[in-house]
Amino acid sequence: MPKMKTKSGAKKRFSFTASGKVKHGVVGKRHGMTKRSNRFLRQQTGTSLVAEPDARIIKRNFFPYER
Template identity: 45%
Template sequence: MPKIKTHRGAAKRFRTTGSGKLLRNKAYKRHILTKKSPKRKRNMVGVDMVADVDQAAVRRMLPNLNL
C-alpha cells in the first residue's frame, strides 16, 4: 500500500497549536493596501484559528499531523 502524501501547499500554510487546533495567516494584506485603513491593515496582522467547518478538510490534506 502506498504512503499517504501531505498536500505541500497546505503544509506551508497551516500549523497546529499545542492542543491540536489549526492556525492560519490572515488574508488580504499582500497588495492594494493604499485604500485600506490602518485599522483594517492592523487587524490583518498575525494568525487566526481555522474555522470549525474547514477543520476536517485541512486535516485531510495534512495526514501526518501528530495530534
Template identity: 45%
Template sequence: MPKIKIKTHSGAKKRFSLTKTGKVKRAMTKKRHLLNGHGKTTKLKRALRGTTYADKTNEAAIKRMILYK
C-alpha cells in the same frame, strides 16, 4: 505489502499549522496583496498581519492535508 505513506499537500503545509490542542492556525485574509491604498485603514492592515484559527467545518479537511505536520 508495505504501508503507504500519504503525501502532505504542499500548499497546505505552507499555510496552516497545528496548535498543541489540535486547532488549525492560519493567517488572516481580506486581500492581503492590496495593502497600499485601496481604502484600508492602518488599523486593518496591522490586524491582517496576525493569525487566527480555521473554522471547525474546515478543520477535518485541513488536518487530512497536513497529516505529518
C-alpha cells in the same frame, strides 16, 4: 503500500496549535494596501484560527498523519 504525502501547498499555509486547532495567516495583506485603512492593516497582523468545520476538512484531506 507507500506513505501518504502531505499536500505541499497546505503545509506552507497552515500550522497547528498544541491542542490540535488549525492556524492560518490572516488574509487581505498581499496587495492593494492603499485602499485599506490603517486600522484594518493593524488588525490583520499575525495568525488566526480556522473555523472548526473547515479545520476538519483540512486535517482529513491535506495532513494525513496530523491528528
